[in-house]
Amino acid sequence: MHWIDPACLPETRGKVVLFLLNPHGDADGFILQHADGTQQQVHFPPHLGKLIARHIAPGDTVRIRGVKPRGADLIAAISLTSRQGIEIVDEGPRPHEHGPKHEHGHGHEHDGEPMDVQGEVVMPLYGPKGELRGALLEDGTSLRMPPHAAAELVAYLTPGAHVQAWGRGVRNRVGCTVDVHDIAELVDEEAGSEA
Known part of the structure; x- marks a missing residue:
């Protein structure tokens, strides 16, 4: 800008x-x-x-x-x-x-590794124009997805939702993110008995 x-x-x-x-x-x-x-x-x-x-x-x-x-x-x-x-x-x-930074021939750092994460959503995450792009989990992991997918998965990206997500992820000294391929809501039976 x-x-x-x-x-x-x-x-x-x-x-x-x-x-x-x-x-x-x-x-x-x-x-x-x-x-x-x-x-x-x-x-x-x-x-x-x-x-x-x-x-x-x-x-x-x-x-x-x-x-x-x-x-x-x-x-x-x-x-x-x-x-x-x-x-x-x-x-x-x-x-x-x-240039080359955005081409696929740049190795593992762009492809990520298979990851399986779960946790509670604390806030939705947006792209620069305000389009829903994912969510932040309580442990600081960000879940990312294209806006059309996020629009269909609003319930999973809402604060308080407990989710499990699978995709290709990157973890480095700055943080952790997962490019989500699949996501599911966790129904935690134990949460009720612990209360």
């Missing part, structure tokens, strides 16, 4: 809780905790992921200027300012960043 002047956008402050990864293992957002304890997804383009991870870490307080799509609790970041005052602005991808 290099055509938008970040100075004209409202500023949001908060603490980075954890980074979100796309299915290629690149950071493309984080969960921001506001002073009142509420949390919100912040999305940024993956071409900024390495730079952001170099200057911003979980626990850091940051300032964000971005746009909020209708119907989604999300900020699509145009600029981020680190705790040390370093401003990172989305100027759009550089020409070389469209």
Whole structure:
């Protein structure tokens, strides 16, 4: 979104809780905790992921200027300012960043490994235009899927749902994500007897 002047956008402050990864293992957002304890997804383009991870870490307080799509609790970041005052602005991808990185000949890091995860959904996750793209589990794992699949699976991506998901995943020092192929709701019989 290099055509938008970040100075004209409202500023949001908060603490980075954890980074979100796309299915290629690149950071493309984080969960921001506001002073009142509420949390919100912040999305940024993956071409900024390495730079952001170099200057911003979980626990850091940051300032964000971005746009909020209708119907989604999300900020699509145009600029981020680190705790040390370093401003990172989305100027759009550089020409070389469209190259081989996105082709399939790049090995295991893009294909992921088969994963089977389960847990409670704590929040839905959105794409930069507010389209539902998955959910965040309580352990920090993000489930990702195409918007058309997510639209049909809203019940599984709602906070409080207990789900099991299968797909190809990436786990690295930044976080864990699963590109979901199948998902099921867990009906936990033991939950009732433990209460």
